[in-house]
Amino acid sequence: MQIRTVLISLLIIIQGRSISCLDLGHGIDGRIAGGELARANQFPYQVGLSIEEPNDLFSWCGGSLISDRYMLTAAHCVEKAVAITFYLGGVQRLAPRQLLQTNNPEVHFHPAWNCQTLENDIALIRLPEEAILCDSIKPIRLPGISSSNSNYEYVPAVASGWGRLNDESAAISDSLRYVARFVESNEDCRYSYANIRSTNICMDTTGGRSTCTGDSGGPLIYNDPNLNTDVLIGITSYGKKSGCTKGYPSVFTRVTAYLDWIGEVSGVSYS
Structure with a gap:
């Protein structure tokens, strides 16, 4: 392993799931540190992702709905995804307004994504079906x-x-x-x-x-x-x-x- 990779792995922890090339481990756990409880419909663009990887490994990440078919997330979250379950429109994690699943996720990684340096840690996912837009499910606007x-x-x-x-x-x-x-x-x-x-x-x-x-x-x-x-x-x-x-x-x-x-x-x- 290159020295640069070792230093980075000692310095940082990925805020959701560990990326494979840094081998920081897997697992689902947690909550925002020191945060407040969200109200219903306060974050209608928030998506929860349950991610399945090879060898029956699972992880949990977040994402942002930007249209009725696309969402943004971190590249390290879905680097090895073989299946994804999408939780849309819910405040309670297991009570979404809409639940989508795919065993063939369409993930677009930024072409310069580097899992060792974490540069360009961004990915687009095309949802397997259209999000049903309502008060609980709305895209977030991007900057112009x-x-x-x-x-x-x-x-x-x-x-x-x-x-x-x-x-x-x-x-x-x-x-x-x-x-x-x-x-x-x-x-x-x-x-x-x-x-x-x-x-x-x-x-x-x-x-x-x-x-x-x-x-x-x-x-x-x-x-x-x-x-x-x-x-x-x-x-x-x-x-x-x-x-x-x-x-x-x-x-x-x-x-x-x-x-x-x-x-x-x-x-x-x-x-």
Whole structure:
């Protein structure tokens, strides 16, 4: 194993399931660390993913619905998926408004996805059937192409998911939770992670309020006052291996860095 890979594996823990090339282990557990309980229909774009891999391994991740047929998640979540069950529109994890299943998932990985460095940790999934849109199931808006240069530094943002409540928790959350924090500048984030790139976006976790194991692939959203609506600005990627509640930033894939690719694959694009 290359030294660079060893260092990365010691530094970070994937916020949902471990990616195979870093061999950090598998399993389903957790809740948002230090978060609040979500209300019904508060996050209608939130998708839960139960992912089956070879040898009867299972994991849990989040995702964001961006149209009635496409959703975004982290590439490391679905790297080895052989079957996926999609939970749409629910606050209670096992009580979705719509349940979809496929044994032949159509997953589009970013062509530059690198599981060793976690660069370009983003994937599009085409749902096996159309999502039935309603108050509980609605796509999240993407930033417009004109917003590609927005860094969102220090704006308030919200992450949601079924991840761990704290570093000691080992139980799967039955309820969707969320945490509201501020986006941290990449410059500040590099004090914690030397490998932060322009394609990442970081969230402050002061006070132990953070994404955690089980939240990977889930959304980071910002309520854009110019659009008067929530927009998807991040996809939960990783955090410090030492723990979710230690105050280190949470790292996300920056959605604005991939708007052209998302549009090309899914047809979803905003000016």
